[in-house]
Amino acid sequence: MPPTSTATSTDDPLVTGFPFPFPEDRYRYSTNVEPAGGAVVTPAGQWGTAVVDIDVEYVRELDERREILARDPGRHAVLPHMRGAAWDTLLTLMREMALTNPDQMTLTRDPGGTGDAHAWRWENRLLGVVQDFRYGDDATLPDEPLAYIASQVQEDIVLLDQRNDALWGDAGVVTFAADWSFGFDVGMSFLEIHGPVPRLRELGVITRAHEFLKRLQPHEPYRRTNWTLTIGRRLDVSTELYPEWGPDREMIQHVDDETFGRLVHLRVEVQHLIRLPESGAICFLIRTYMLPLEQLATVEPWRVRAATVIAELPEDMADYKGIIKYRDRAAAWLLAAGESA
Known part of the structure; x- marks a missing residue:
């Protein structure tokens, strides 16, 4: 039988910080940005205060x-014209991480006091990293x-170049894709990448999303969520x-x-959309969270919704x-979890 459902709180950070994606009883594709x-x-805690x-x-x-990258280097690609955007991403995300985790991470400009505005020191005490580098000089980084x-960062990263009134997925590091291939999509337009998704074009969702992204401004990041079901804790x-x-699935x-x-x-997926300040590219961050149904069912409003x-x-x-074969059982399982309470 499914576990007994309760409405009690939990101390498990994977539950308290889980970004439950359903604001209402029906889900349809939308831009759903904020x-x-x-x-x-949420009924279990909260999420969303940090971009990274x-x-x-x-x-x-x-x-x-x-x-994953050691087995499949094709999960990482940077087309030549995106080199500046890659550096822009590095500095932008370091700033975000240092701002929200000041006890563990520090970004210092001109650490030697020489007046070199391109010199930086990055410290990540969670990983034991201290790295001096010059912005734009690849030789000053180990990678x-x-x-x-x-x-x-735990997020996957896709960089979108904006040219000819369109967006192009021309760089990224994607190791936790949900049934898609970054290696296949790199170099394609935003509209081409999303072409297989049902209903997007008919409802105008993809066109609105494309126009929204083209209007993004620096220092005004947005976010949205997406979801599916996965079997096992497989990123x-x-x-x-x-x-x-x-x-x-069978x-x-x-x-x-x-x-x-x-x-x-x-x-x-919590997806953050950031217009990079120097290059003008869009940094598309994809952070993946997973919660098994047995834990989801312990938060009563989540179970029902x-x-x-x-x-x-x-x-x-x-x-x-990809959930058509077992979605009815998943819904029935969640309902039964409440009946067994």
Whole structure:
């Protein structure tokens, strides 16, 4: 049987900081953007105060990213004209991290007091990193600048260049993709990348999102959420690895209720949209959070809302998200968790 649902609070930071994505009982594609940086209070806690979020999974997820990149370097790409945007991203994210984590991270300009405005020192005490570098000088970093900063944030990073009245995904480090391939998409336009998503063009959502992004201003970051279901606590469900995780969608239909609730996760992306101040490119951050249904069900408002949304989701959207085979069971499982209370 599913676990008994309760409305009691928990001290588990993966629950208290979870960005539950459903503000109402029905989900449809929308731009759903809002200014970044404001706290979102939930029945379990809150999230959203930091653009670059660091949690208890920090070191483990960075280790996983390093292993993925070692196996598949194609998850990292920077087209030649995006070199400046890569440096812009590095400095922007370092500033964000130092601002929100001053006890663990420090960014100092001209640490030697020589008057060199391009000289910086970055300290990340969580990783034991002290790095002096000159902005724009690749030789002063141990890695390409986008790869270097990606090794210290849990977010995936995609950089969009704006030219010819369009946006192009011309750089990034993406190791935790949800059923897509950065290596395939790099160099494509924003509209081309989102072409396979059902309903977006018919409803005008993708066009509105494209126009919104083109109007983004520096120092005014925005955020949005996206979601799906994932089987197991697997961050990397990229298209490249489909032979490894694809069969789980069939397997999960045949497990018992306890195993189902433990393995099926609500997977939420918090996506931040930042106009970089120097290059003018857009930094698209994708941070992934996962919570198994058995933990989700312990927060009563989440259990009820998630069951309603998943059950109501149209067939084409459930199919695109890859959950069509087990979404009815997921909704029923959540409902049964309440009945067993």
